Amino acid sequence: MTRLPLADRRTELIGAAVRVIARSGLAAATTRAIVAEAGMPLGSFHYAFDSRDDLIAAVIDTITDEEHDAALSALPHAADGGTDLATTLRHGLDRYLDLLVADPQREQALLELSLYAMRQNTPTPQASGQYRAYYRAAAHSLDLAASACGMEWSVPLHRAARLLVTITDGVTSTWLADRDTAAARDTVIFAADALARLARPAAADLTAPSPIAHMSRKEQPRAD
Incomplete structure (x- = not known):
């Protein structure tokens, strides 16, 4: 997987979070669900955001x-x-x-x-x-x-x-x-x-x- 700049990674994760929340509700928007939606490994999330609340x-x-x-x-x-x-x-x-x-x-x-x-x-x-x-x-x-x-x-x-x-x-x-x-x-x-x-x-x-x-x-x- 190509390494994304931090700003681009944050943008992708924000978009993925919006899609997951809109489709399945906030309870379903776990960090694993969000990175799966974005097509990223879990470690990418913690590199871009301190926590789910931060996202x-x-x-x-x-x-x-x-x-x-x-x-x-x-x-x-x-x-x-x-x-x-x-x-x-x-x-x-x-x-x-x-x-x-x-x-x-x-x-x-x-x-x-x-x-x-x-x-x-x-x-x-x-x-x-x-x-x-x-x-x-x-x-x-x-x-x-x-x-x-x-x-x-x-x-x-x-x-x-x-x-x-x-x-x-x-x-x-x-x-x-x-x-x-x-x-x-x-x-x-x-x-x-x-x-x-x-x-x-x-x-x-x-x-x-x-x-x-x-x-x-x-x-x-x-x-x-």
């Missing part, structure tokens, strides 16, 4: 980053001018829906991870690590989208972010149940318009940097 965290981070980057793909067009916030948000949600339709297994795996965490942990007012990652990505996306359109949020950003996560959760679970993409697109239009109504024109700030220069969430300071 699961990487699965969540990887998928969240990909969805976040897809949503941000709408922003360069908004920065050119002439695009309102509702349209920008709709484009971002559409990109997320495109990812969901193209690879439902990824979201099924994340849903399984979320349900597992709820079963294992005592209910608490604090969001799980998985949802804290969702909220960070949503807040960053909304902040950049509003700035690109010359708007600002009239409600605290964390509240708008939680609403966006709630919307995407609903779109995801409903689409996974009925696979009605046209209906999901209709929901996206309604949701983007509703979110945009929570924003107002921003006060002029000639010293503010361009939001598009800081589009990668990976470069932003963590909020937790």
